[in-house]
Amino acid sequence: MPSEDIYEPTVSVIVPAINAETTIKALLDSLTEIDYDKRKIEIIVVDGGSKDRTRDIVRQYPVNLVLEEKRGLNLARNTGVKKSGGTIVLFTDSDCVVPKDWIRITVKNFEDPEVGCVGGSALRYEDTFLSRYADESFVPVLRRFNRREVLDNVELFWRYPAGCNMALRRSAIEKVNWFDEGVHYGFDEDELVERVCNAGYKLVLDPDSVIKHQHRTTLKHLLKQTFNYGRGGALLLRKKKAKDRISRWILTNLMLFTGWTVMTASLSFLSVNANSLFLLPLSLITVVPFSLLILSYVYKASEGKAHFTAIAYPFIDVIRLWAFCLGGVYGSLEPLKRKT
Numbered sequence: 001m002p003s004e005d006i007y008e009p010t011v012s013v014i015v016p017a018i019n020a021e022t023t024i025k026a027l028l029d030s031l032t033e034i035d036y037d038k039r040k041i042e043i044i045v046v047d048g049g050s051k052d053r054t055r056d057i058v059r060q061y062p063v064n065l066v067l068e069e070k071r072g073l074n075l076a077r078n079t080g081v082k083k084s085g086g087t088i089v090l091f092t093d094s095d096c097v098v099p100k101d102w103i104r105i106t107v108k109n110f111e112d113p114e115v116g117c118v119g120g121s122a123l124r125y126e127d128t129f130l131s132r133y134a135d136e137s138f139v140p141v142l143r144r145f146n147r148r149e150v151l152d153n154v155e156l157f158w159r160y161p162a163g164c165n166m167a168l169r170r171s172a173i174e175k176v177n178w179f180d181e182g183v184h185y186g187f188d189e190d191e192l193v194e195r196v197c198n199a200g201y202k203l204v205l206d207p208d209s210v211i212k213h214q215h216r217t218t219l220k221h222l223l224k225q226t227f228n229y230g231r232g233g234a235l236l237l238r239k240k241k242a243k244d245r246i247s248r249w250i251l252t253n254l255m256l257f258t259g260w261t262v263m264t265a266s267l268s269f270l271s272v273n274a275n276s277l278f279l280l281p282l283s284l285i286t287v288v289p290f291s292l293l294i295l296s297y298v299y300k301a302s303e304g305k306a307h308f309t310a311i312a313y314p315f316i317d318v319i320r321l322w323a324f325c326l327g328g329v330y331g332s333l334e335p336l337k338r339k340t
Contacts, residue, residue, distance in 0.1 A: 007111045010040045011103055012086030012170075016076035018048040020094035021057060023214055027096055028061045035100040044084055045094075046076040054094075073163075074179035074188045081173055089173065091189075093164040095214040097125055102211060106167045109204045116172035116201025117193055119161020120209025121145050130222060133316055134215040136309065138296065141222070142213055145205040153197040154190075154245060161203070163189035165211045172196045182239060185232030185331075190246045198244075219316070223323040230327025231334075238335070250328065257325035260285065290314060 013031060017024055024045075031043050043063040047055055048071055058065045068079045081089055088107050092098060102120075109118045121144035124131035134141035143162045154160055166189060173179075176195040183191055197203055216222040233250040240247035267281055297310040 007108060008037055008040060009087040009107065009110065010085065011036070011042075011088045011090060011107060012081070012084035013041065013043045013090045013092065013103070014077060014080035014084065015043070015045045015092055015094055016048065016073055016080070017045050017050065017054055017058070017094035018071075019050045019052045019054060021050075021053040023095040024054055025057055027092070027094055027098070028058065028063065030097045030099070031063070032061060033100055034098070034103055036103045040086075041103070042084060042086060044080045046080045046083075048072070048076050072181055072184060074183055074192075075181045078178045078181060081170070081178070087170055088167055089170055090167040091163060091165075092211060093213070095125075096122070096164050097212040099210065099212075102209065106206065106209045109206055110167075110169060112202070114200075114202045115150075115204050116169045116196045116199070117161065118167045118204045118206055118209065119143070119145070119193075120165040120206050120211065122162045122165050122211055122213040125212040125214045126217075128217065129312075130217060130219065131215040133309070133313055134222070136300075137313060137317060137320075138293075139317065139320070141215060141225075145207045147205075148207060149205040151197070151203045151205070154194060154203065159205065160190040160193055160246070161205065164213055165209060166193075168192075168196065169201070172199065172201050175199050180239070183232065183236055185235060185327075186229035187232050187236050187246055187250070191236060191240070191244070194244050194246055219319075222316075223319060226320045226323040227327035227330075230324040230329075231331035232327075233324075234328045234331025234334070237332070254325060254328045254332070257321075257328070290318065293317060 015027065034041065044066055045058045045063055046066045046068050047058070049069050055065060055067075064083070066079060066083050068076055077091060088110055090103060090106060106118050106120060109115055122142035123144060124135050135144065139158070142164065143158060143160065149159070151159065173192075176192065176199050179188065179192050193203060216225055234254070237247045237250050237254075264286060267285070293314040294310060297313050301310045
């Protein structure tokens with residue numbers, strides 16, 4: 001048993017779930033084996049209207065099942081927090097598996113009363129080509145951290161924690177008025193984290209806090225996920241109007257993508273119909289960046305990784321970028337579509 005001087009606050013683990021019958025059992029098995037005082041833990045699964053056996057499976061475990069018929073990840077998170085009582089609230093997803101020391105490692109960061117949020121890494125659960133890519137890409141599908149950082153605010157996009165491995169002080173959530181239930185598809189937790197930091201709390205990125213996530217198993221599903229991230233980014237941009245860091249990052253990304261697309265299309269047209277001299281600037285903005293990306297992966301492959309990744313990964317990177325930006329464009333046009 002841990003000694004009395006060890007920091008061990010009450011904790012609530014919130015798990016939003018919908019139609020998760022194929023994955024949630026593994027998560028609940030791992031949560032019931034957590035190495036933490038069981039009297040100080042509560043696990044709350046918020047089911048958002050599952051049509052499969054998710055609820056039946058959850059009822060087989062010593063956890064609290066909350067039924068929420070309305071859809072929305074942030075709505076489910078808010079529902080779970082309001083039904084909970086822990087001083088520290090941890091969030092994970094129904095397609096994850098957590099190690100025994102996950103809560104203890106994550107929670108110890110809150111010994112500092114100035115810390116309001118802690119984020120950890122999300123690594124692959126299964127060893128497949130796409131799951132390895134998700135972890136090893138220069139822009140991982142889910143965020144991972146290699147060194148511990150204590151931040152007053154998030155300056156770079158990739159420093160935001162992943163929602164499937166994130167913990168918040170309850171008082172911080174209440175102080176900033178909960179998750180924004182109008183944010184969907186992506187960046188839902190990022191928006192809250194930024195408000196928590198703006199309220200004067202610190203953010204800790206802890207590389208020792210690691211969970212396993214079941215990444216997308218097909219390229220189609222990976223691109224759909226990425227497209228929705230872009231769509232969610234456009235929604236957040238419309239709500240925030242570039243008044244915070246995350247929405248400004250999204251705006252910059254979409255502007256660069258639009259400018260690059262227009263320039264590439266123009267140079268391609270001129271190269272074919274006017275003068276081959278335009279092939280040089282066209283190659284500078286297309287072939288050269290892609291070649292540098294391949295060389296970067298070749299360098300990584302020389303450190304022991306399969307050389308096949310040096311060719312395959314750059315192509316997936318580019319396709320993901322297009323999917324994200326197209327999702328952003330689609331999301332930007334949705335209000336016009338609804339009016340029409």
